[in-house]
Amino acid sequence: MTTIHEVAAAAGVSISTVSYALSGKRPVSEKTRRRIEDAALRLGYQPDAGARMLAGRRTNIFALTEPLRADTHAPTHMAFVLATAVAARRRGYDILLLTDEQTSEGMNRVAASNLVDAILVLDVAPDDERVAIARTVRTPTIFIGLPDDQRDLTCVDLDFEAAGHLAVDRLADAGYDRVLLLGQTEVSYRKSNFPRRLLRGVQERSTSRDIDLSWTATGSVITDTAAVRASAEAALDDGVRAFIVHAVNDVHEILLDVLAERGLHVGADVAIVSAAASFDTASLPVAVDTIPLVPQDSCELAVEIAVQRLEDPRLPARIHLIPPTYRAAGSVPPPRE
Amino acid sequence: MTTIHEVAAAAGVSISTVSYALSGKRPVSEKTRRRIEDAALRLGYQPDAGARMLAGRRTNIFALTEPLRADTHAPTHMAFVLATAVAARRRGYDILLLTDEQTSEGMNRVAASNLVDAILVLDVAPDDERVAIARTVRTPTIFIGLPDDQRDLTCVDLDFEAAGHLAVDRLADAGYDRVLLLGQTEVSYRKSNFPRRLLRGVQERSTSRDIDLSWTATGSVITDTAAVRASAEAALDDGVRAFIVHAVNDVHEILLDVLAERGLHVGADVAIVSAAASFDTASLPVAVDTIPLVPQDSCELAVEIAVQRLEDPRLPARIHLIPPTYRAAGSVPPPRE
DNA sequence: TTGAAAGCGGTACCAG
């Protein structure tokens, strides 16, 4: 294991010069710096993590807490974890996982032992118990998602309400006055925060734009194919020709199946907007206008904020809502007749 | 931030006594120990992670490398990550995530900087590049899965070949002489190691037991519903009444659908054995005999081995194959006529 | 532009 001393000896300088040359925190003459970098590279020098933490009071590690609930949608969840890890790594941070039962206990533990520089919170519940912990630990904590009580918290999330507004506006602008919202599962309206926010946005805007809105959950815990199908068919029978879908892959496919069976063409006979989808809607058999929920965006912003907070601890806590964007794909035609 | 000095002061002892009392590495009189524990608890003392790493040359962190490939089945993968985290935590270790591109670079980095005590390798490919790295780093590395070249490696995995044998044996014992194996996706036969091993086990035993075996992949990258359906129907038309399924949830459901459509009853008209399923087959609409792949078992064993290696670094590298178990559920009746 | 040296907060050896 090569230490800073060996590098210093090899380069014929003191260890402090090595430290400064490598960190860049103090100007070092061009040629000694090169000698040091050469030696470091040649010896495969890598600073000892423990020593660095102790002396520098920086661990270069972020904790990521993720309570895996029964209703967690694995692919979506993985996308968030991956996006966080990638974003963190780009800024020089590793991710320490706190899963399951250890989310709360773990937050306290890693904070108290100075194991991490910041804590990122995933899969935020409306009454999340991690909110209380975030308020007591000194470690900067960033929520990716919004709990109900946001006082003094730093949170990052897509602006789901605005996404709801946007979806309705597009349909209203096109001329539709009746819309069916195919939502998330019932449990997610209780255990998560974002489905409600999108729903509220859709409802608000439907009211103000005089849209006759109906909506339905798409299962109790996981997608209920029969229920989704029944809802879609009932709506179609009833003459509804505009849909907002805030749901997983499966639900989109079921809706598209039903439409296909009836010979209805998306973008001609029927309008669809996929709101806050975290999967790639381009993989659907039919092009669909989408207001995407991009895990990379939320996670990168969260990491960015964490880094800023470490650089300037006096930055005030605040809520960061990411404005939704509308990706048109021709699935919202003017209504027939 | 309470340090060991404050605890020592509060308890009226020296810091070394505190250290020993809390680690238990040296006998400490009952009453001083209590005083120390009280003080520690009262002050919310938690040893500084950096200091501990530096002085103790132990980080109490395991790295977990997981290259998330396109064909990674998210739910299964998550089950493994979760199981590893839980097992590690039980032994006092945290998990540092190395995902995606950083798997190889990350292994070298965390090993060279002494950030982790051991590395656990998930999602092992036949020609995994992490094999070479494992051989060069001093950090103990445990593979959860088998690469092709296993020389000098420590690996843990279900004995998929034995699982293949077991599945065939049960069907052969019951009296079947023709079997269809519904396998994994095509890409997984190239990118992973275990599907081949199960296939080989099934083929070997089919030969020795005089079974007429046919088999098919169940899609190229993800489940191809139409293809699975077609395979099942062709086999049934052909008179096959025994199935081994080594696949995800979906494939099981498609097969059960086809059988239901034809009025064939599992456990009466048709035999099914689910081999190496990593999801809970009890959630299927019909009870199915299962040779489960239990992530907890593999991951716990991997963690266990890692801990042992840290305690005794001279333990030899070896392959640990977990014997399969057969969970009967009445889905293998004697053949009709 | 560089070096010397004082910690950072523990662990574990050496004494008593």
Place this chain on the structure above:
DNA sequence: CTGGTACCGCTTTCAA
């Protein structure tokens, strides 16, 4: 059974 203390390897202040 307990205390003193020499490190662990790096960061950073102080001095030159």
